[in-house]
Amino acid sequence: MQGISFAYGHAPPVLRDVNLEVERGEFVAIAGPNGGGKTTLVRLVVGLEEPTSGHVELLVRKVGYLPQRAQAGIDAPLTVRELVTTGRASRTRLVGPLSGADREAVRRAIDRVALVPQADRRLSTLSGGQQQRAFIAKALAAEPELLVLDEPTTGVDVEAQDAIAALLQRLRNELGMTILYVSHEFGAVERFVERIVLIRGGIVFDGPPSGLPDVWHDPSHAHA
């Protein structure tokens, strides 16, 4: 990202002059207070928003995206397998049924999040942590090179947060995936990330977690 500024309509800019470069295989946490521009930043990365000025360049082709408060936008019963299959859309041809290779990729994605026994269960019958893992599997189904997760542990218990953190670390180690992890609090993930980018209208800190000034250690209270 070079010289990125962004404003919603005629409102004051949410982000000003952001410059950010992420290397392949990095596990980067995007932190900051609510309203600081974290979600806007990743929406710019995945192409859901166009910057007011500056430009975004992605050197990877496949992106997996888990939006904030992910939930299926439908009332109909939806199984885990059906949800994860929708995440395969970017790898499959537009018309016709799923190929054997695509079905296998969906199965692998479900396996990675350890939901094989629940694959044909309705999503609504799973716990909050299991549902969140199902949405991560949906993002993984396209075998992405870049995984963007926006507040993936919101509303899940500590045990589920640990499971998600361990899963992300495994994905990074085994697949060399680049991960952008947005959160206002890190919990179990903090020990895995090697870089924290603190956002408050722009980048106010970019470095290893150990370099984070004490006053910002809980980034949700970064008012300094």
Next chain:
Amino acid sequence: MLDLEFMRLAFGAGIVVGLLAPAVGFFLVQRRLSLVGDGIGHVAFAGVALGYLLDLPLVLTALVVSVAGGLSIELIRARRRTAGDQALALIFYTGIAGGVVLVSAAGALNVNLFQFLFGSILTVTRGDLAVIAALGACALAAIALLYRPLVAVVVDEEGARVAGLPVSALNALTVALAAVTIALSMRIVGILLIAALMVLPVIAASRIAWSMRSTILLGMGIGLGSVLSGITIAYYADLPPGGTTVLVAAATVLAAEFWSVVRG
């Protein structure tokens, strides 16, 4: 009953409509656009009126005007310059007002518009059935072929955009299919009631189904059952087929709700 040609034609058209309406309606319901069918139905009325004015086949003019109206709703909604319900209201009332003005201009205010508004068993011709069967088959084939991307959009529209799917085109296709369904169904169910046949079987199915795919298939089954029993009851009890069909579908929703509560 099946000795009568008009009943065979009505059943033939009913089979297509009963299968197609819930299949299309599934995607509208899941996108919280259940009332779009109603809006397009009112626009279809303007299409019927245009057919009278220009002395053209009514199914054809209703089809063209409905598709144009449906795409207009989607365009206005997608640009987000107007709230979804306001966009719907604009098209909704313009359609019905345009229909009244056009029918009046055609000097046809005395024609039996009731049959288009609420359906009539007697109005399906062999030509209509051929058009309904051909276009219905095309619409069902489009849904079958594009099932996966259509589902990806209703489950997570932003995720589908990130995945590079042509989301705007798929949304436009959904409303175009809804418009085609309404134009094809107006003979049987009527343009004021067809939206119910797109929505109620899907609601009933979602109460008892175990997956998304089973919701669509059960919805199509319930739609087919509602139309066939609606036409049959209408024939023997001398009732309007559209109203009877929709009441059967509504009863199915209540039964499914009851089943869902009992099952726990």
